[in-house]
Amino acid sequence: MSRFILYTFQCAPLQNREKHLFENLPSIQERMDNKLEYIRNIITSPGFKFKSKKDGEFNFKLFYDHEGLLVFRIANNKALNLEENFKNTQHHYSPSCFVILDNRENIQQVAIEEDKKSFSSTDVVRNILEYTLKKRLLNNGLTIEIKKEYEQKEFWELVGKQTKGVSMVRFTLSYPNLGRVHDSIEKFLNSESKAVNSKKTELEFCSDNSEQLELHESNTQLAGLVEASAKSGNPITIKARGIKKFIRTGETIKSFEIDDLEAKMASSDLFQNLSGWLKHQYDNENA
Structure with a gap:
């Protein structure tokens, strides 16, 4: 059983009238109307990788992309020193965690798997996602913030x-x-x-x-x-x-659990299952 921590992402337009960086871009309203399409296009573009300022690139694998829901794994870059034949040898490995990005209009949530074997906290993954998307959305004249939700x-x-x-x-x-x-x-x-x-x-x-x-x-x-x-x-x-x-406020977290998400990837009912799990969280918000 894996625990997923809930975050919300929101976009905002960038303006720079002095340098005229955005004069050839669509209007602010058009950019905001297309923000979710921009995000999907970034993540699904060939050769795309997540990045951080400190640790470079992170491999990822997209498992699912349907009707605004994206499911992928993002891998960390780790090294372990082990002794072999009386010598210390460094071994590189890449443990990963699941990320569910609900890119549907008026929802805009990210659920990050809590797996300390891959990343020390879900906030580390959040930072990687936000850093990468901020950099890429500059081309669309937008910025993005990803924040952890908490209980009302x-x-x-x-x-x-x-x-x-x-x-x-x-x-x-x-x-x-x-x-x-x-x-x-x-x-x-x-x-x-x-x-x-x-x-x-x-x-x-x-x-x-x-x-x-x-x-x-x-x-x-x-x-x-x-x-x-x-x-x-x-x-x-x-x-x-x-x-x-x-x-x-902000000390509480919102989370939910999924049993073996990877095994469910091949299910024809995956969209309904994902939508159901996430909808359950929305219903609980307003209960």
């Missing part, structure tokens, strides 16, 4: 633990292009963030020194901000009364 309930549990109340809450939201976020928040970000080309939008709520914020899950606008933050992987900053340090 984490915020409400943290707020509930503050016996003296909360005096400040700050939300940091990414450039709007992910339909899974709360509808009202998406509309706000569309009208404000896009107009000024803001890659990040911050909303901060502060109480008077003698008072505290009224933070209730029944407040649909507040719940929408919490939902958007958790699904986008953006931490929420909390200032509790009586505590000097800021508190930040």
